[in-house]
Amino acid sequence: MNINRITVFGAGVWGSVIAQHLAKKGYKISLWEHYKDLFDILEKTRKHPNIENFELNSNIELKATLEEAVKDSEMLVFVISSKSVRNFCKQLKPILNGKVLPVVSASKGIEDSTFKTVCEVIEEEIPQLTGYAMSFSGPSFALEVAKGIPTKILVAGPNADLVKKTAKVFNSSPIITVESDDRRGVEYGGAIKNVVAIGCGILDGIGDGADTKAALITQAMQEMHDITVSQGGKTESVYNLSGLGDAILTGMSSISRNRRLGEKLGQGLSLEEARKQVGTIAEGADSVNSVHNLARKNNLKTPILDAVWQIVCNGEDKDVLLKALGF
Ligand SMILES: NC(=O)C1=CN([C@@H]2O[C@H](COP(=O)(O)OP(=O)(O)OC[C@H]3O[C@@H](n4cnc5c(N)ncnc54)[C@H](O)[C@@H]3O)[C@@H](O)[C@H]2O)C=CC1
Ligand SMILES: O=C(CO)COP(=O)(O)O
The missing domain is CATH 3.40.50.720 (NAD(P)-binding Rossmann-like Domain)
Structure with missing residues (x-):
């Protein structure tokens, strides 16, 4: 070439x-x-x-x-x-x-x-x-x-x-x-980690810390895994750079726009207001619905991703995320 x-x-x-x-x-x-x-x-x-x-x-x-x-x-x-x-x-x-x-x-x-x-x-x-x-x-x-x-x-x-x-x-x-x-596995991980980052941001907005976010990422990885594998992606891709690696980066860093969007939601802003304040695109807010529907279609248990969906798409109270985490 x-x-x-x-x-x-x-x-x-x-x-x-x-x-x-x-x-x-x-x-x-x-x-x-x-x-x-x-x-x-x-x-x-x-x-x-x-x-x-x-x-x-x-x-x-x-x-x-x-x-x-x-x-x-x-x-x-x-x-x-x-x-x-x-x-x-x-x-x-x-x-x-x-x-x-x-x-x-x-x-x-x-x-x-x-x-x-x-x-x-x-x-x-x-x-x-x-x-x-x-x-x-x-x-x-x-x-x-x-x-x-x-x-x-x-x-x-x-x-x-x-x-x-x-x-x-x-x-x-x-x-x-x-x-x-494994293109599918890599692309699914890259999309789902944005939803995970919004979840981490919601915890930041509530005032929880790195400990709680690490627990969220750990549990959400199982959900990312189950969805990705149900679509033909490989386990090894989920725990590679595009899945786990990018979930750690965006969930933990103040730079991430998806995490920042979640933080605004956790502080009680509406999705529209949160989007406006973040300014540029936050892809996770667009993928959250498809990820949720895909999990439902395949009868998968995805409590963390569902809670993020409920907060982003249904305007539910952010406590649903803490409940999904078992707190
Ligand atoms: N910013 C980052 O650090 C990273 C971003 N990405 C991904 O890259 C993609 C772009 O993100 P950013 O450059 O950060 O966002 P951005 O907001 O800076 O740029 C968005 C781009 O999408 C284009 N666009 C929007 N509507 C369009 C339309 N109707 N037709 C054609 N083009 C349109 C805009 O012209 C612009 O070039 C996203 O999927 C993001 O998840 C991936 C890795 C890192
Ligand atoms: O995907 C990214 C880095 O790998 C960028 O994440 P954000 O869109 O959340 O800023």
Whole structure:
């Protein structure tokens, strides 16, 4: 696989940091952004408004249209909110015009109505990409990666040779890539850990401490495991970087937007107000319903994830989470 130009869809915080990471490795990057105001700021200043001291590398070219963004591209990287992926693919499909490229998804979510992962949605909407979509997931705050703080991220897909080559593309300081053949397991872990992080945030909002959050993560891992395995994912993926690793990171760190959203809910704010105060996306608030419905559909016992769902989606009192934990 000889790659020169890579397209990154999404110049949000993670998309821009991934684009920068690849640009520093010498790849030419075509960076596309959905929101015109963000695109304009980046084009005018080359600085990201949501990342401190961050100036786009000279290998990054901003592309205003999807046609320009995919021109001469040899790899596509999706870093857009998971719920926008299906509609986005409907726009992208005619532009790709049957072209087959390796695709990497760095988004974390499960579609509400279908329980499909982001890679599965991409392949369903753009069938020629079937077998070419890979997940890039692990404990990786964009703001920490931007500062050069080292981490490990899984590259997961069905084609071992493509995964190996793609992992090489992304592998360089501060990111060490780890190959996986369990895309489903990796994507389910990445989506469910966001719900776990909201749960940890609720405990923070109530005023409980790290002890209680560690107990929550431990119990929630069993629930993440049961859901993931019911969908064909592997146990070893649940306890790898995208599941356990990312649950620890986002559940315990003040940086996590999902944890911060939970904290606001724990303090008694409504979901709408909590979302407003957190500002950027918190994927867990969108995945919580699909995770809950999936567990119900498969008759799984998931008391912790159910309690988070009750608080987020039904506005129940946060004490239901303490009860679910047995307190
Ligand atoms: N920020 C982080 O530390 C990390 C984020 N992620 C995942 O990356 C994904 C993006 O997150 P961030 O960059 O942090 O969020 P962000 O809020 O900074 O950016 C969201 C991106 O989604 C795009 N988007 C929103 N609606 C769209 C639409 N209708 N069509 C096309 N694009 C649309 C926006 O243009 C923007 O580029 C999420 O799934 C998140 O879970 C994964 C690992 C780390
Ligand atoms: O997934 C992430 C880090 O791996 C980012 O988590 P938040 O979206 O909760 O900030």
